[in-house]
Amino acid sequence: xxxxxxxxPDLILQEGANSTLRCNFSDSVNNLQWFHQNPWGQLxxxxxxxxxTKQNGRLSATTVATERYSLLYISSSQTTxxxxxxxxxxxxxxxxxxxxxxxxxxxxxx
Amino acid sequence: xxxxxxxxKYLVTQMGNDKSIKCEQNxxxxxxxxxxxxxxxxxxIMFSYNNKELIIxxxxxNRFSPKSPDKAHLNLHxxxxxxxxxxxxxxxxxxxxxxxxxQYFGPGTRLLVL
Numbered sequence: 001x002x003x004x005x006x007x008x009p010d011l012i013l014q015e016g017a018n019s020t021l022r023c024n025f026s027d028s029v030n031n032l033q034w035f036h037q038n039p040w041g042q043l044x045x046x047x048x049x050x051x052x053t054k055q056n057g058r059l060s061a062t063t064v065a066t067e068r069y070s071l072l073y074i075s076s077s078q079t080t081x082x083x084x085x086x087x088x089x090x091x092x093x094x095x096x097x098x099x100x101x102x103x104x105x106x107x108x109x110x
Numbered sequence: 111x112x113x114x115x116x117x118x119k120y121l122v123t124q125m126g127n128d129k130s131i132k133c134e135q136n137x138x139x140x141x142x143x144x145x146x147x148x149x150x151x152x153x154x155i156m157f158s159y160n161n162k163e164l165i166i167x168x169x170x171x172n173r174f175s176p177k178s179p180d181k182a183h184l185n186l187h188x189x190x191x192x193x194x195x196x197x198x199x200x201x202x203x204x205x206x207x208x209x210x211x212x213q214y215f216g217p218g219t220r221l222l223v224l
Contacts, residue, residue: 031210043215
């Protein structure tokens with residue numbers, strides 16, 4: 001089955017710093033979503049981005065489907081950005097099943 | 111107004127018991143999912159229903175039985191609970207369209223089996 005690898009596994013930032021999180025996947029996908037799990041456990045969808053670039057405030061994401069990777073950019077990080085960031089992918093004809101990466105655990109210190 | 115809600119939020123029970131978790135969504139979605147998140151935070155799909163029809167049934171013990179009485183509800187019943195069932199169970203929902211849609215998650219049910 002498709003493999004999803006996220007890097008780095010852990011990241012510590014000072015407030016105000018920028019960061020890039022990466023998601024590599026082993027096969028073509030028609031579905032790629034980035035999620036943030038906050039320290040209270042809530043999973044929030046950040047982007048649905050099987051290809052191209054999207055921006056939402058201080059966050060942006062780019063997926064290069066032909067090269068099988070996606071990047072999540074966090075600019076001017078805030079303590080509320082702390083948590084785990086997951087990348088999840090899905091393939092066509094797979095009943096919308098998402099395969100999840102292991103996540104990047106981000107801690108933003110004040 | 112909560113979009114995807116789950117009850118209970120916490121569940122502590124003894125090995126061997128039977129328990130149920132309920133999920134409801136008010137987003138008008140037609141597809142619902144159950145995920146399990148283990149202690150290492152790994153998320154794995156367990157089941158998915160589209161218009162009350164089971165469409166994803168991963169390798170899950172028969173002790174787990176989902177039920178979807180209508181498009182807005184998906185429940186999970188677990189028989190003969192085991193220690194290894196301790197995890198966070200998330201319900202999610204989405205629309206089924208020509209292309210995959212964003213999945214929206216409930217707050218999770220934290221299950222601890224003693």
